[in-house]
């Protein structure tokens with residue numbers, strides 16, 4: 001049975017798109033169009049430069065704010081980086097961690113994912129930790145091994161109650177790399193089996209805390225396939241890239257969550 005802790009979460013990752021004005025316009029259009037159900041969480045992740053303005057535009061709406069990335073230190077000589085307390089200061093309650101673009105293009109490792117997740121939790125921000133296999137990994141039959149390695153990497157050796165508390169604060173996002181930005185969505189049944197694998201893994205290691213962990217699917221989600229993905233028993237929400245840049249389309253995806 002789906003736990004009541006697993007409120008559907010629909011997250012829009014705007015990636016490196018939109019100026020400040022363009023982001024505010026998109027946020028306003030979304031706030032005007034989207035009907036967010038009382039049991040659904042919605043967040044958007046604009047570029048850093050637009051966070052402050054979008055936070056203002058979304059004040060009083062049911063749409064929350066996420067960073068796309070952060071550093072693990074609170075401050076210091078880390079040119080170009082941004083710290084969790086700064087995300088919090090600007091109005092974020094969430095942050096993506098370990099997106100495959102960060103892992104592939106910016107050499108973000110499992111160890112970094114762990115440190116960032118710990119830092120976000122320390123500041124009361126909710127990490128959305130992304131995992132997922134490449135096409136080559138899927139074709140060579142190692143999908144579950146990759147998911148396991150990335151999950152264990154995020155956990156970073158924590159065990160027992162420490163691990164349970166960590167998991168209780170984290171949202172996972174299964175994003176097969178081959179489905180991101182390609183128009184090639186995972187079949188709902190493939191998404192379900194990856195999500196069920198992750199939940200079983202957590203249950204085996206840590207017990208029933210697994211039943212409350214939200215696991216989002218991401219990778220070419222559109223208004224047309226959102227409902228089928230959300231109908232899978234272990235799919236607790238969606239992480240949406242390209243389709244979140246269109247307010248009307250993203251509003252339909254939100255609607256699919258109820």
Ligand code: PGA
Pocket residue numbers: 013175179180181182183218219220221239240241242243
């Ligand atoms: P996409 O991106 O929806 O454009 O495939 C998803 C993501 O990268 O989070």
